[in-house]
Amino acid sequence: MDSCEKLSEYNMDMKQITNRIDFFDIEKFNETPGPFCMSFGFDIQKIICSIEKVGLINIPYIKINENGYFDIVTGYRRIMALKTLKWESVPCIELTNSGLSDSDLLIFNLSDNLCTRRFNNIEKGMIINNLLLFFSIDEIYMHYMELLNITSSREIDILLKINRLSNTEKNIILTEAIPNKTIEYLLDLKESSRRMVLKWISDLKLNINQQIIFIEYINDISIKEEKDIPELLNEEIYLELIMEKKQSIPQKAKKFIDFLKARRLPILTKNEKAFHRQIAKLSLPKNVKIKHPPYFEGPDYLLEINFTDGMNLKKTISALEQIKGLATISDPWKEK
DSSP, rough: OOHHHHTSSSSOOTTTOOOOOEEEEGGGGGGSSOOTTOOOSSOOHHHHHHHHOOOOOSOEEEEETSSEEEEEOOOOHHHHHHTTTOOOOEEEEEETTSSSSSHHHHHHHHHHHTTTTOHHHHHHHHHHHHHHHOOOOHHHHTTTTHHHHHHHHHHHHHHHHHHSSSSHHHHHHTTOHHHHHHHEEESSHHHHHHHHHHHHHHTTOOOHHHHHHHHHHHHHHHHHHTOOOOHTTEEEEEEHHHHOOSOOOOHHHHHHHHHHHHHHOHHHHHHHHHHHHHHHOOOTTEEEEEHHHHHHHOOOOEEEOOOSHHHHHHHHHHHHHOGGGGGGGOGGOOOO
């Protein structure tokens, strides 16, 4: 069952809606998303190109509010495109006296959108926030979670918190496709810290694992050293890294995480360097790797051999038997 079919059970009385089209002064449309809007982060240029080629195909629906201005029920993106194109008036169907309540109009717009596109996480937060003006959270769980492809009540909590973020933060979350797992970590930070962390995630194009590690490390360093996160990330060592022109973005990202790791876990970093020195001295075959246990918390090291066939494996084992230094491998803090 698709979204349109699922919405069929939420019938509303549409008899009062007419097809009469009137023209309305474009200056009376507020660019700030109104009570029925559910659009964020869209490519307005595509809409502009479409209107320039074939005109305005789908007429917006509007409602006149108590201040005499127009709340956009459907067609927010189209009207913003028309403003960019310098249209003076917009053909619309007006719903002020349609007999439909504001909750009806919200569902009306939701129906219009669900049948044509998918919502991003920012838009889902907007929708849930607006639905809560008219429906209980239990009604939202029952009727709207599946429609919006939301899997849990926990996800709804995250979406509502995202809705309270600044537009700058929302744009980075959307542009960098930052997942909910990272966002959960971000929401625990102060606003100034969150903005700075988001900027670094964006500038260095950190992957999901790097994002989580970054937030954990910088938060721990901030607590340990009693410094605010913006103060830490404005230190010269990090600013010089971001300005470095000889390294690629992925190289900078790795170096950045390494800097933070060395600062947060100095003993572990020291032991890892000592361990790598031990292994480097062995001159192992290229298809052989020796790995230490995570954080050196286990007693067992791991020998990894890549081979193409049995003869290649036998040759590798024979080469390993000739390496006298194997017997010297030990916990790095025992290195002399």
